[in-house]
Amino acid sequence: MEHFKALLLSKGxxxxxxxxxxxxxxxxxxxxxxxxxxxxxxxxKDGLAVTGKAPIARRYPLIPGIDLAGTVERSDHPSFNAGDEVVITGREIGESHHGGYAQMARVPGDWIVAKPENMSLAQTMAVGTAGFTAMLSVMALERHDVTPDKGPVLVTGAAGGVGSTSVVLLSKLGYEVHASTGRLQEGGYLKDLGAVELVDRNTLSEPGKPLQAERWAGAIDSVGSHTLANVLAQTKFGGTVTACGLAQGADLKMTVMPFILRNVTLAGINSGPIPRDRRVEAWRRLGQELDLDKLDAMTSIRKLDDIFELADEITHGRVRGRMVLEVD
Ligand SMILES: NC(=O)c1ccc[n+]([C@@H]2O[C@H](COP(=O)([O-])OP(=O)(O)OC[C@H]3O[C@@H](n4cnc5c(N)ncnc54)[C@H](OP(=O)(O)O)[C@@H]3O)[C@@H](O)[C@H]2O)c1
Known part of the structure; x- marks a missing residue:
């Protein structure tokens, strides 16, 4: 395909x-x-980039889209051949390198991961950066010894992309998953994904005391701000909370008390520059451990042409689970 359609961001x-x-x-x-x-x-992040609500694009003109999946047309990289089905999440695509909202992409081969055999290309995009980040968050909890026997684990922003995938992964691994959401009407959806208890996000979203009753052995937070501060204040002795997002806000006003009195760990997650061996390991585990029926249940398939409407919806917290975009 010598000529192809693309969404292009420009700055004037x-x-x-x-x-x-x-x-x-x-x-x-x-x-x-x-x-x-x-x-x-x-x-x-794609919603922010397309609407221009935050400076995600680091060069112009830029094709946005931080995830893409497709088939190799030509390769000078030793690990990939024409016809291979491949996946990229993050790295620089959609930020400083042309991304996935186009019919063709040219990228450094070191950014690419081979498609897990049991997933379709569409399912890899149902995972996407959100699901990849959920897997990295689970792996961080494991590295900090948050095992299922330690007690319940909380997922915030549970009806969103990172949240829904985290619920599915944690429940498959045997954790007792509590899901914090502002959409309690989605309780049935979250329980079908594997949550056993729902938490009204309003109970976590206002400033709280430095230390509160211990509730969770660990948590995966994609919300930040007062929610993250309250989750840390309610984490059990020795627990770990992963932080990857700022859906409520980028601020974090709290005291050191959870760290110095309860040995709580705050583990940061940035899925973009993850070293290749951990990237490959996360995709290997997603291929083996993610329940694909549940993944399908939390995924909607839309056309790339719908991107403006979807960008508006996701930046207003109205997208449930994950949205795959058909490009070709
Ligand atoms: N660090 C990384 O590598 C990385 C990777 C992926 C994503 N992220 C970040 O993680 C966050 C989630 O990404 P996503 O793709 O999962 O987005 P998403 O699908 O829009 O999910 C975000 C969820 O957060 C909750 N939420 C929204 N506004 C809120 C508010 N004001 N207060 C409390 N909760 C709120 C909502 O869940 P409920 O309706 O259930 O309450 C919403 O569905 C974003 O901040 C994103 O930038 C970071």
């Missing part, structure tokens, strides 16, 4: 604009692997 005097354009292969950036993109996805 009026600020950022986003428009559909036709590009040629020469418009793509450096890389040793050319991919025909079949699917992408929308993450919270």
């Amino acid at each position: 005097e009026q600020g950022q604009t986003a428009e559909w354009v036709e590009l040629g292969l020469d418009d793509l950036m450096e890389g040793d692997v050319l991919i025909r993109v079949s699917h992408s996805s929308i993450n919270y």
Whole structure:
């Protein structure tokens, strides 16, 4: 495909604009692997990039989309051949390197992961950066000895992408999963994914005391702000909380008390620059441990053409689970 359709972000005097354009292969950036993109996805970060609500694009013009999956057309990289089905989440795509909202992509082969055998390309995008981050968060809890016998584990932002995937992964691994959500009407959905108890997110979203009753052995937080502070204040002695997101806010006003009196650990997660061996290991585990029926149940398939509507929805917290975008 010499010419292809792409969404292009540009910056002018009026600020950022986003428009559909036709590009040629020469418009793509450096890389040793050319991919025909079949699917992408929308993450919270993509919503911010497309709406321009936060400065996600680090160069212009830029094709957004931090996830893509597709088939290799041409490769000068030793690990990949034409016809291979491949996946990229994060790294620099959709931020400083052209991303997944186009029919073609050219990327450095070191960013690519082979598609897990048991998943379709669409299912890898149902995982996407959100699900990959959920897996990294689970692996961080495990590294800090938060095992299922230690007690319940909380997932915040549970009806969102990171949250829903975290609920599915943790319940499969035998954890007692508590799900914090502002959408209590989605209780049936969250229980079907594996949550055993629902927590009204309003009970966590206001400033609270430095130390509160101990409730959870660990938590996966994608919300930040007062929610993260309260979760840390309610974490049991020796527990660990992972922090990957800022859906409520980037602020974190709290005291050191959970750390110095309860040995609580706060583990940061940034899925972008994860070293290759851990990236491959996370995808290997997603392939083996993610319940694909539950993944399908939390996924909606949409067209890339719907991106403007979806970007608006996800930045208002109205997307449930994960959205896969059909590109080709
Ligand atoms: N560090 C990383 O590598 C990394 C990777 C992926 C995502 N993230 C971050 O993680 C967060 C979630 O991403 P996502 O793709 O899962 O987004 P998402 O699908 O929109 O999920 C976010 C969820 O957060 C909850 N939420 C929204 N606004 C809130 C508020 N004001 N107060 C409390 N809760 C609120 C909602 O869940 P309920 O309706 O259930 O309450 C919403 O569904 C984002 O901040 C994203 O940037 C970071």
